[in-house]
Amino acid sequence: MKKHSLILAVLWICSISFCYSQSSTTEIKEDFKPSSKNQPGKEYPQVNSQGYARFRVEAPKAQSVNVSLGLGGQGGTDLTKDADGVWTGTTAGPMDEGFHYYHLTIDGGVFNDPGAKNYYGSTRWESGIEIPAHDQEFYALKDVPHGNVQQILFPSPSTNTSRRAFVYTPPGYSQESEKRYPVLYLQHGWGEDETAWSNQGHANLIMDNLIAEGKVEPFLIVMTYGMTNEIKFGGLRDFKIEPFQTVLVDELIPYVDANFRTLSDRDHRAMGGLSMGGMETHRITLNKPEVFSRYALLSGGIYTPEELNDSLKPDLIFISAGSKENPDRVKNAVSALQDAGYQAVSFVSEGTAHEFQTWRRSLYELAPMLFQTK
Amino acid sequence: MKKHSLILAVLWICSISFCYSQSSTTEIKEDFKPSSKNQPGKEYPQVNSQGYARFRVEAPKAQSVNVSLGLGGQGGTDLTKDADGVWTGTTAGPMDEGFHYYHLTIDGGVFNDPGAKNYYGSTRWESGIEIPAHDQEFYALKDVPHGNVQQILFPSPSTNTSRRAFVYTPPGYSQESEKRYPVLYLQHGWGEDETAWSNQGHANLIMDNLIAEGKVEPFLIVMTYGMTNEIKFGGLRDFKIEPFQTVLVDELIPYVDANFRTLSDRDHRAMGGLSMGGMETHRITLNKPEVFSRYALLSGGIYTPEELNDSLKPDLIFISAGSKENPDRVKNAVSALQDAGYQAVSFVSEGTAHEFQTWRRSLYELAPMLFQTK
Numbered sequence: 001m002k003k004h005s006l007i008l009a010v011l012w013i014c015s016i017s018f019c020y021s022q023s024s025t026t027e028i029k030e031d032f033k034p035s036s037k038n039q040p041g042k043e044y045p046q047v048n049s050q051g052y053a054r055f056r057v058e059a060p061k062a063q064s065v066n067v068s069l070g071l072g073g074q075g076g077t078d079l080t081k082d083a084d085g086v087w088t089g090t091t092a093g094p095m096d097e098g099f100h101y102y103h104l105t106i107d108g109g110v111f112n113d114p115g116a117k118n119y120y121g122s123t124r125w126e127s128g129i130e131i132p133a134h135d136q137e138f139y140a141l142k143d144v145p146h147g148n149v150q151q152i153l154f155p156s157p158s159t160n161t162s163r164r165a166f167v168y169t170p171p172g173y174s175q176e177s178e179k180r181y182p183v184l185y186l187q188h189g190w191g192e193d194e195t196a197w198s199n200q201g202h203a204n205l206i207m208d209n210l211i212a213e214g215k216v217e218p219f220l221i222v223m224t225y226g227m228t229n230e231i232k233f234g235g236l237r238d239f240k241i242e243p244f245q246t247v248l249v250d251e252l253i254p255y256v257d258a259n260f261r262t263l264s265d266r267d268h269r270a271m272g273g274l275s276m277g278g279m280e281t282h283r284i285t286l287n288k289p290e291v292f293s294r295y296a297l298l299s300g301g302i303y304t305p306e307e308l309n310d311s312l313k314p315d316l317i318f319i320s321a322g323s324k325e326n327p328d329r330v331k332n333a334v335s336a337l338q339d340a341g342y343q344a345v346s347f348v349s350e351g352t353a354h355e356f357q358t359w360r361r362s363l364y365e366l367a368p369m370l371f372q373t374k
Numbered sequence: 375m376k377k378h379s380l381i382l383a384v385l386w387i388c389s390i391s392f393c394y395s396q397s398s399t400t401e402i403k404e405d406f407k408p409s410s411k412n413q414p415g416k417e418y419p420q421v422n423s424q425g426y427a428r429f430r431v432e433a434p435k436a437q438s439v440n441v442s443l444g445l446g447g448q449g450g451t452d453l454t455k456d457a458d459g460v461w462t463g464t465t466a467g468p469m470d471e472g473f474h475y476y477h478l479t480i481d482g483g484v485f486n487d488p489g490a491k492n493y494y495g496s497t498r499w500e501s502g503i504e505i506p507a508h509d510q511e512f513y514a515l516k517d518v519p520h521g522n523v524q525q526i527l528f529p530s531p532s533t534n535t536s537r538r539a540f541v542y543t544p545p546g547y548s549q550e551s552e553k554r555y556p557v558l559y560l561q562h563g564w565g566e567d568e569t570a571w572s573n574q575g576h577a578n579l580i581m582d583n584l585i586a587e588g589k590v591e592p593f594l595i596v597m598t599y600g601m602t603n604e605i606k607f608g609g610l611r612d613f614k615i616e617p618f619q620t621v622l623v624d625e626l627i628p629y630v631d632a633n634f635r636t637l638s639d640r641d642h643r644a645m646g647g648l649s650m651g652g653m654e655t656h657r658i659t660l661n662k663p664e665v666f667s668r669y670a671l672l673s674g675g676i677y678t679p680e681e682l683n684d685s686l687k688p689d690l691i692f693i694s695a696g697s698k699e700n701p702d703r704v705k706n707a708v709s710a711l712q713d714a715g716y717q718a719v720s721f722v723s724e725g726t727a728h729e730f731q732t733w734r735r736s737l738y739e740l741a742p743m744l745f746q747t748k
Contacts, residue, residue, distance in 0.1 A: 039498055059483030061437050085482065104485075108459065109433030111478075111485040118492055118499060124413055125492060141536055146527035148541075151572075153520035162515055167522075174633045177551060198525075259548045 028052055028090065035116065037099070037128040042115040051094030051131045053077075057113065060085025062106050067113075069095070069102035069129065076105075096324075097133035098357025099200050101126040119200050123191040128200065133357060137209075138364050139202040144212035145171035149204050154255040158246045159228055165252060166194055167260060168204050170211055170218035180261045182219040182268035182371045185248065185292075186363075187226045187277025189300075194225045200356045206364050216368045222256055224248070226273070226280055239276075241283040249288055270370055272296030272318070274359045285314070294318075294370055298362040299325055299354050302333035305340035313342065316373045318366050320347040322358035343373050402426055402464065409490065411473070411502040416489040425468030425505045427451075431487065434459025436480050441487075443469070443476035443503065450479075470698075471507035472731025473574050475500040493574050496565040502574065507731060511583075512738050513576040518586035519545035523578050528629040532620045533602055539626060540568055541634060542578050544585055544592035554635045556593040556642035556745045559622065559666075560737075561600045561651025563674075568599045574730045580738050590742045593642075596630055598622070600647070600654055613650075615657040623662055644744055646670030646692070648733045659688070668692075668744055672736040673699055673728050676707035679714035687716065690747045692740050694721040696732035717747050 032046035032054050044056035055067050057079060065087040070076040079087035101121040104111050112118055116127040147170040153162040170181070186203065188196040197203040203221055210216040228243040257264040271292045273281040278300010285295045289312035295303070296318040303317055317337055321330045327348040337344035347365045349358040406420035406428050418430035429441050431453060439461040444451040453461035475495040478485050486492055490501040521544040527536040544555070560577065562570040571577040577595055584590040602617040631638040645666045647655040652674010659669045663686035669677070670692040677691055691711055695704045701722040711718035721739045723732040 041497065057483065059481045059485075061481035062483065063435050063437075063481075106480060106483070106485070107433050107435035107437075109431065109436065109480070110488055111433075111480070112488070114484055114486070114498065123415065124488065141527070143529065143536065146536060149525040151523040151525075151578075153515070155517065162517065162520060204525075 035129045036132075037117050037119075037130045038115055039117055044115045045113060045129050047095075047129065047131050049132070051097065052091050053095055053129055053131070054090040055079060055088065055113065056115070057087045057104060057106075058085065059087060059106055062087070064105075064107060066105040067102060068105070069100055076102075095131045096352055096355065096357065097131050097136075098352060098355055098360070100129050100131070100355065102129060103127055120193045120195055121191050121200070135361070139205050139209070139360050141205055142209060142212070144208055146208050147171050147173065147204055147211075147218075149198050152255070152259070154252055156247055156251045158243065158251060163224065163247065163252075164194055165222055165224035165256075166198055167256065168198075168207060168221040168223075169260070170207060170220070172218065173261075177261075180263045182217075182270070183256065183260075183262050184219055184221045184270045184272060184294075184296075184370060185253075186221050186223050187271075187273030187280050188223070189273075189275030189277055194223050196356075197221070197223045201360055201363065203363055206360060207367060210364070210367055217371060219367075219371060220256075220260060220262060222252065224252055226277055239279075241280060241287070244280060245284050245287060248284065249291055253291070266290060266293045267315070267374075268293075268371065270294035270296065270316075272298065272366065273300055274298040274362075275300050275354065289314070294373075296320075296362075296366055296370075298359045302329060303337060303344075304333070305337055305342065308342070315343060316370065317342055317344040318347070318362075318369075319344070320349065320358070320362040320365070322349045322352035322354060324351070324353035325358070345369065409503045410506075411491050411493075411504045412489055413491055418489045419487060419503050421469075421503065421505055423506070425471065426465050427469055427503055427505065428464045429453060429462065429487065430489070431461045431478060431480075432459065433461060433480055436461070438479075438481060440479040441476060442479070443474055450476075469505045470726055470729065470731065471505050471510075472726060472729055472734070474503050474505070474729065476503060477501055494565075494567045494569055495574070498565075509735070513579050513583070513734050515579055516583060516586070518582055520582050521545050521547065521578055521585075521592075523572050526629070526633070528626055530621055530625045532617065532625065537598065537621065537626075538568055539596055539598035539630075540572055541630065542572075542581060542595040542597075543634070544581060544594070546592065547635075551635075554637045556591075556644070557630065557634075557636050558593055558595045558644045558646060558668075558670075558744060559627075560595050560597050561645075561647030561654050562597070563647075563649030563651055568597050570730075571595070571597045575734055575737065577737055580734060581741065584738070584741055591745060593741075593745060594630075594634060594636065596626065598626055600651055613653075615654060615661070618654060619658050619661060622658065623665055627665070640664060640667045641689070641748075642667075642745065644668035644670065644690075646672065646740065647674055648672040648736075649674050649728065663688070668747075670694075670736075670740050670744075672733045676703060677711060677718075678707070679711055679716065682716070689717060690744065691716055691718040692721070692736075692743075693718070694723065694732070694736040694739070696723045696726040696728060698725070698727035699732070719743065 029048050032048045035045050046054045065079040067077040077089050079089035081087050113127040118125040119128040150167045152165050156163045271281045278297035285292050289309040294316040299321045319330050330346050334344045334346035349361040352358045403422050406422045409419050420428045439453040441451040451463050453463035455461050487501040492499040493502040524541045526539050530537045645655045652671035659666050663683040668690040673695045693704050704720050708718045708720035723735040726732045
């Protein structure tokens, strides 16, 4: 019995130490390359073909360096210092495909990785890293005609300032000077801002590629900041929709309709959003069914048939989530909507969680059908 | 004699220690406010009405925290740790008005201040801070009609990619659908990129405000990345102008003329740049006098009458610098150009050095006259 235990112990040790790297399924491939979200010329962070991430931080006199990114529940990745005072480390396992926010904790303080570009998330400019995805071609920068992303500053009497939004105009917008376009108002999530859908989401490249393939009729996308109190980012429990609804419906939409060649009726106006932006979409479309005809919730809740307006029915309801979120809730909600006679579509992003890869894929699925239904 | 010396010594000690704070001219006023370049909701860094900057960084276990910003030649500002593990410190004196790049050195590693927004300079995304200037109204966000800043991705066969540029279109551009506009091609400095003139320079707000006051006839501004090797940022000694000249003249200009309502002749096309962008402007306008009719060097060298093309004379040469740079060289160069019969204008920004306040003011001076001369 003791001998048996010893053999088991050896096998167990073997499986987690030197024998580990002999296994073809768990060996870390040394094909690491700089992340596509790195600052120009920066070699680290790196990612390999399996989805592992490797970090390298110079801080020779630091006591500890931790990367917030790692496998769930493991407290991120602790880096170790080499003889030159350089801290390095690799995630304990492969990361999900797509974009991730992260930061460093150095001697108890939170800082960004000087190798990575920054993206607004968690109410701060965080470091970003990109794990190459098997389907990354749909949001890649390709040699196709490109639309523009326009920064606009629109007057907002209700908040007593000029507010910023970005407007995606498709290729051909400037040449076809008589053509008018439908509009999708597309919201970011909590802690993000109006830069997220372009910078993290590549919404413009997703549209450019779909248009080049002839898969979508061009439309405009308008992205603005979904909170009206820029200083306090309190709990969502205290969030009131009315101030933002005023900005969106009474200020931004009239400005966009006056300054861009839009089809400015309900039939050609959609609202969608991810996470908190889905919550906002849900509330505002129910409050203002006369303004929008197409609704999209991306990891942002569901609609029930009971809460929808009977006389101003939406022409499309799109509800999505990652497979690591709550896909059954999404599918069940869409079934119930279909049973009640609504044009509803569900989408589940395989192998992704509450992150931007889910939302990139959701936009890619949504765009071709968005203004096709009636 | 000894008694006299003692009195002098006491007076001297008095003047640099406790008596120092009694002096009304050198007392640090406790009216510090968050920098306008802070991330949303961040209290630090702060600036006071005299131009002092104060920093606050949490890193309880760090050995040393230094801010690169400080008075010249003093190695920045060392922060000191309080009982709570928070590092604080104030610059030894007032800073120049306007925008400054900076970073932190924590235990020997270079990081950004988590309180500040980041700006691309020194070939990295650096922290930025804004010292309120007496003339800051000319680049303030005001309740006036605003133009747009459009991100374009234009095809560049010579570099085998799609390259990014930003195009400022003035208020009214979308409504006045028949009107055509002159164009200024405006370059950033070394270590910066195509985001600099909007983010640090507020070129769009300077134009919006000038147009609202009726001081300038609207024109477009096109800003693109002035280097063609994105990885290696070597010495400027090895810089070759031809690859960027090809991108600008053979690829970007035709794209802009095809996609925006420009006046596409030489008379209505200008080139300008700051620092390295001035060097590029100098080289490209001399190489291609048939393409541009107006030249602007902002802290970026001079023209001599001898090097200019006799048959394709520029309609305007604008040369500027900060008073802390080389104002006499700028003035003398412009005098020589005027003596030789050229339409040349100099501008010196009072009290500023090789920084963005000099270039904001230069654009403000340049814009009203840029397309008025012939």
